[in-house]
Amino acid sequence: xxxxxxxRATDAQSAVRAAVETPGARFIAGGTNLLDxxxxxxxxxxxxxxxxxxxxxxxxxxxxxxxxxxxxATNTAVASDPAVRARFxxxxxxxxxxxxxQLRNKASVAGNLMQRTRCAYFYDTAKPCNKRAPGSGxxxxxxxxxxxxxxxxxxxxxxxxxxxxxxxxxxxDARIETLTPSGESRSFTILDLHRLPGETPQIETHLIAxxxxxxxxxxxxxxxxxxxxxxxDRASYAGGLASVAVAGGQxxxxxxxxxxxxxxxxxxxxxxxxSPAEAIARELDGASxxxxxxxxxxxxxxxxxxxxxxxxGRGA
Amino acid sequence: MQTTxxxxxQARALDIDPRTxxxxxxxxxxxxxxxxxxCDHGQCGACTVLVNGVRINSCLSLAVMHDGDQVTTIEGxxxxxxxxxxxxxxxxxxxxxxxxxxxxxxxxxxGLLRELEAGVPSQETPAGARPVLSDAEIRExxxxxxxxxxxxxxxxxxxxxxxxxxx
Ligand SMILES: Cc1cc2nc3c(=O)[nH]c(=O)nc-3n(C[C@H](O)[C@H](O)[C@H](O)COP(=O)(O)OP(=O)(O)OC[C@H]3O[C@@H](n4cnc5c(N)ncnc54)[C@H](O)[C@@H]3O)c2cc1C
Ligand code: SF4
Ligand code: FES
Ligand code: FES
Numbered sequence: 001x002x003x004x005x006x007x008r009a010t011d012a013q014s015a016v017r018a019a020v021e022t023p024g025a026r027f028i029a030g031g032t033n034l035l036d037x038x039x040x041x042x043x044x045x046x047x048x049x050x051x052x053x054x055x056x057x058x059x060x061x062x063x064x065x066x067x068x069x070x071x072x073a074t075n076t077a078v079a080s081d082p083a084v085r086a087r088f089x090x091x092x093x094x095x096x097x098x099x100x101x102q103l104r105n106k107a108s109v110a111g112n113l114m115q116r117t118r119c120a121y122f123y124d125t126a127k128p129c130n131k132r133a134p135g136s137g138x139x140x141x142x143x144x145x146x147x148x149x150x151x152x153x154x155x156x157x158x159x160x161x162x163x164x165x166x167x168x169x170x171x172x173d174a175r176i177e178t179l180t181p182s183g184e185s186r187s188f189t190i191l192d193l194h195r196l197p198g199e200t201p202q203i204e205t206h207l208i209a210x211x212x213x214x215x216x217x218x219x220x221x222x223x224x225x226x227x228x229x230x231x232x233d234r235a236s237y238a239g240g241l242a243s244v245a246v247a248g249g250q251x252x253x254x255x256x257x258x259x260x261x262x263x264x265x266x267x268x269x270x271x272x273x274x275s276p277a278e279a280i281a282r283e284l285d286g287a288s289x290x291x292x293x294x295x296x297x298x299x300x301x302x303x304x305x306x307x308x309x310x311x312x313g314r315g316a
Numbered sequence: 317m318q319t320t321x322x323x324x325x326q327a328r329a330l331d332i333d334p335r336t337x338x339x340x341x342x343x344x345x346x347x348x349x350x351x352x353x354x355c356d357h358g359q360c361g362a363c364t365v366l367v368n369g370v371r372i373n374s375c376l377s378l379a380v381m382h383d384g385d386q387v388t389t390i391e392g393x394x395x396x397x398x399x400x401x402x403x404x405x406x407x408x409x410x411x412x413x414x415x416x417x418x419x420x421x422x423x424x425x426x427g428l429l430r431e432l433e434a435g436v437p438s439q440e441t442p443a444g445a446r447p448v449l450s451d452a453e454i455r456e457x458x459x460x461x462x463x464x465x466x467x468x469x470x471x472x473x474x475x476x477x478x479x480x481x482x483x
Contacts (some may be wrong), residue, residue, distance in 0.1 A: 006317065006334040006380050032376045035337070036357050048334070050381055076370075080436045089443050096439045100460020101431065102364055102424065106372045204475035236439070314443070 001038050012179050012212055019210035020181040022047045027212065028102030029072060029108035032297070033115040034101075039225050040125065042132055052108065056214050059083065065220030068177075071110035071213040075165065078109060087174045087316070088218060090226035090245050094168035096231045100237050110213035113166055113176070113193065115304040117159040117258075118239050120144060130156045131201040141290070147241060148304050150287040150296050151257040157201030158290060160255045161194060167254035168228055171245035175217045181210040187217065194259030201258070224248025228258050231299060242296055244304045246311040251279075251304065255298060256287075266304065276308035277301070319383040323348065324392025330336075334380050334395050339363045341379035342389055350390035354462070360459035364420040364427070365389050370478025373460075380388045390419035393426065402426060405478035413465035421461050425475050428457045431480070 004024075009015035019025045024046030028034050031052075036041040056070040058080045067083055078084055079095040095104065098112075121127045123141030128137035140148055150156040175189045193205050200224050207213075230243035243254035250271055251263040265286065269279035280301050287297050320329045321338075323346060330345055339356075342348045342365070354362035356375045363375040366388040374387075394400035399407070412418045428474050432447055440456040443449040454472050463471065 001335045004334060010379075010384070028378075028381070030376075032358055032373070032382060035376050035378065038357065048378075052381065076431075078437055080434070085437065085444060092437060093439070093443075096437055096441075099358075100361065100373075101427065101436075101438070101457055102361060102371050102373045102460045103358055103376075105370045105427075106377065172404060188447070236456055 002041060002044045004046050004048055006048045006050065007142075009054055012051075012054055012056065012214060013049035013183055015051050015054065016179050016181045016183070016210050016212050018047075019212070022049075025049055025305065026208070027051045027110075028274060029111040030074070030103075030106035032059075032103050032107050033111060034187055036269065037116065040123065042123065042125065051110075061163075062217070065207050067218040069216045069218070071108065071215055073109050073200075075099075075107040075109070075112060076102040076186035078165075078265075079104065080271065085098045087221050088168075088172060088226070088247075090171060091165070091168040091218075093226075094164040094245055097228060097240075097243070099282055109165070109216055112163055113190075113213065113216075116204070117149070118162045119159040122159065130218035131159060131197075134200070134202050144292065145290045146289055147239075147255065147290040149257045150261040150289055150293060150300070151253075151261050152196040153258065153288070154197045154199065154201070154228045156199050156257065157197035157242070159197065159201065161257065161259050162255060163260070164228070164230060164240065164243060164254060166194075166260045167188065167243055167252050168245040168247075169216060170216075170223065171247045171250045172218050172262035173227075175219075176213060177215040177217060178207065179212045179214050180208055185214070190216070190260070191262055197258045204258075220247035222250055223236050223315070225311035227311040227315065228308045229303055229310075230254070231303055242300050242303055244307045246304075248308050248311070248315065249309070253283075253300065253304070256300060256313075263304070279308070280304040317380055318473075319376055319380045321382050321384075322386045323378065323389060327399070330379060332379055334378060336379045338365070338367075338373055338377045338379045338382055338387070339374040342374065348389050348391050351421060351423075354417070356418075359462070360417070360420075361424060362420040364416050364423045364461065366427055367409055369427075369430060371424050388423070388426075389430070390422060393422060399424075401481045402429075402474070402478040405474040405481065408450040409474040409477060410467075410476040411469045412467050417461060417463045417465075419469055421458070421463065424458060425459045426480065428475070429479060431457070449476070451476070
């Protein structure tokens with residue numbers, strides 16, 4: 001690990017101020033992703049601002065039937081929250097499909113959204129990777145790309161976003177609330193948080209440098225059943241190969257793109273009366289594969305059709 | 317950097333490099349070598365300790381992030397003369413071979429039992445239901461603790477026993 005200085009933020013305003021005023025500063029919450037990458041010197045912050053104890057860990061019900069979840073709430077707290085389990089079960093299910101209890105106890109909502117890819121070439125500092133070392137090439141493009149994206153990839157990067165939680169949030173039309181470095185709050189849909197890789201895969205989100213995620217806001221749940229399903233190499237404690245979150249007629253896919261992938265084509269088809277299998281086939285018309293990840297197309301087809309069926313059963 | 321952590325009930329003042337993980341602070345600075353380093357990357361659970369009663373991987377946390385926290389390591393769970401029921405159950409069920417993962421398994425079990433009592437769901441918990449201590453729940457909730465000797469069936473049996481004797 002490279003040397004760094006550390007401070008514990010006492011309020012959100014001073015945290016964002018410190019983030020822009022201190023060279024090489026980064027927020028740290030649970031540390032379960034950032035420290036992992038710092039040990040490998042893939043991340044090399046010069047200063048850490050600990051936002052893990054900021055008073056933004058609460059979960060409150062909103063008058064419209066929605067929910068505001070603080071950015072520092074732990075993954076366990078969100079998955080266990082009675083309102084989440086009762087009204088947004090897909091979110092609870094997605095969270096408990098990720099990592100281990102120890103990791104979920106530590107991981108925060110904001111840190112989970114901001115976690116970086118698990119692409120093996122990104123992790124192996126001896127290999128080329130445009131995300132880790134811009135301009136060095138993409139090792140995965142013609143290499144071990146079994147877990148590569150099938151939607152929205154570029155020749156510069158074919159990595160996927162590994163979060164389970166974010167897939168459920170995308171299906172639920174969550175909004176992200178932030179505090180900008182100039183001290184203003186803003187909010188935008190989660191679909192505008194992460195970027196597709198394009199030519200600059202090292203730039204992963206639309207956040208401004210030093211912008212702090214303060215909360216995630218869920219609108220009232222859409223009518224219909226909710227389900228999260230994830231396919232992986234082990235039954236537990238393994239990153240996903242593909243996942244799906246269904247909330248009524250809203251469908252998002254995980255581990256198939258550089259961001260949680262809202263299946264708009266499939267949703268459109270469902271709304272106009274297509275069967276689940278026909279609907280996901282429509283979405284997959286837009287998929288492209290690299291060889292070793294070809295299997296994701298039939299996998300996603302079956303997974304999504306089954307999950308929509310299950311959600312319909314639960315909603316009935 | 318100065319930080320004070322209460323470890324097994326005793327306030328310990330440390331002056332450490334901010335890079336020091338909680339695991340290294342416990343092992344290298346406080347000489348509490350019960351917590352083990354298997355992977356140092358959150359992948360094995362050998363470093364599991366309880367922070368304010370909650371289990372975490374101490375390898376993926378900085379010691380300075382725990383200023384003011386209460387940390388329990390295996391050294392604080394029981395003594396050879398007065399074993400904790402979970403320790404007794406691991407002995408009785410022969411729930412280890414080499415023993416390297418065992419401190420993490422036992423701390424993790426303590427965390428699991430508290431989480432179960434608090435109603436924390438897992439992917440084995442039916443939608444909306446309160447979790448119960450089934451073997452499937454134990455296996456799922458202990459998946460963050462790898463045992464290279466593969467003592468898994470005995471670990472499940474030990475946890476079932478311990479939960480019974482503590483109830
Ligand atoms: C072995 C292992 C297995 C895992 N398996 C899974 C899995 O199956 N599914 C899954 O979804 N995840 C998995 N994870 C990842 C885990 O979910 C993330 O590490 C965790 O959610 C990150 O949260 P954190 O609070 O620890 O983030 P940190 O590590 O503290 O931070 C991560 C990033 O978020 C930024 N950040 C933190 N807080 C804020 C904020 N408030 N505003 C803006 N930026 C912020 C940090 O600067 C950093 O860039 C796994 C991790 C490990 C180690
Ligand atoms: S897919 Fe992206 S993260 Fe993986 S090697 Fe290529 S550029 Fe790096
Ligand atoms: S040493 Fe911490 S999880 Fe392996
Ligand atoms: S007893 Fe040897 S690793 Fe578990």
